[in-house]
Amino acid sequence: MPRLTLQAVSKRFDTYLALDAVSLAIPDGAFLALLGPSGCGKTTLLRLIAGLEMPDGGAIHFDDEAVASEVAFVPPEKRRIGMVFQSYALWPTMTVRGNIEFGLRVAGLNAVERAARIDEVLEVVGLQGLGDRRPHELSGGQRQRVALARSLATRPRLILLDEPLANLDAHLRETMLSEFRRIHSLTGATFVFVTHDQDEAMAVATHVAVMDRGQLEQVGTPEELYRKPASPMVARFIGRGRTLPVKVIKSEGGRNLVMLGRELLDLPGDAPVGYGWLCFHASDLRHVTEGGQLKTELVGQVFQNGTFLSHCLPTEVDGDVVSLPLSERLSPGTPIKLAFTGGWVIGDGNASREAANVTGTSSACRPAVISLR
């Protein structure tokens, strides 16, 4: 059964539509990352789940209970959720144990139960022995662990994390990411994690929801989003992907025959016959001396990790620069022929597009309701 269900949830700030009919079902025990560019509505969605905002339309259910709908609104303190913010929000004058204990007192646990619960969560987050310190005696990573311990202590149904790593340096972020993964699998709790950093989302989440301009573009596992993007926006956003306009000639058995400029390609995809997009990453391209389906011209190279990261501009189709590692130093202007070894074809709902001439993204293929498996 889904732990958290959103049905056509909308939110306006005055006339601005910050969330537009977002529907989503999150299974029990998932680690969901809400990912998208700045201002796409991630924090607003998290605040609606927490009960810090009221939706203007739609409904939110935790298991079978409606926590927000036309007829119900459960306040944040009654939702049995834990929240972790980027600012940690710890009480500076209280010890670590005191910070964790506060919510347990509110929940009505007696002194023995509280002490046992505090020991348990300090062990989960790896802070045994630091219970008597105050926040200013801890590092940023340790403070974030206290915030997480505090939110876990009351055994909530859902843990909501709003950019919890934003204030940590790159090294600590990496350590804390694997800590979050470990703690998530240890507790089995459902986590919802807001981030605008796709590497963070792909590394830590079991499922990622990509948002754009208040709408949900796609929900899936990190691999699904990378290999089978549902829209050009997702294709370009995840893994520094690229898209090229194609004409789909045939669609059969999970494969598409497409025209890319004057080249015919047979690739995985589920696009209907008509206009479409070829979505790919650098790893789907191979440099060839003869043939190839994408003719480009070298515009620059950077020596990186022992190879030359080469930026190549398509010359016969209208598309952005593609970047891939090559083994040798070449002069700008050198023709580079590229062959596709993979990729994914999607349809374009916008039939008025002139196939071979238009680049850019489309908001086609936006699913109305998405459930996680």
Ligand SMILES: Nc1ncnc2c1ncn2[C@@H]1O[C@H](COP(=O)(O)OP(=O)(O)OP(=O)(O)O)[C@@H](O)[C@H]1O
């Ligand atoms: N209280 C508010 N009043 C008016 N507009 C708001 C309010 N809160 C959010 N917005 C607007 O709603 C949109 C979505 O904001 P939100 O904070 O959810 O985005 P976000 O995806 O979390 O962005 P970021 O990654 O930059 O934090 C933005 O355009 C923002 O300016």
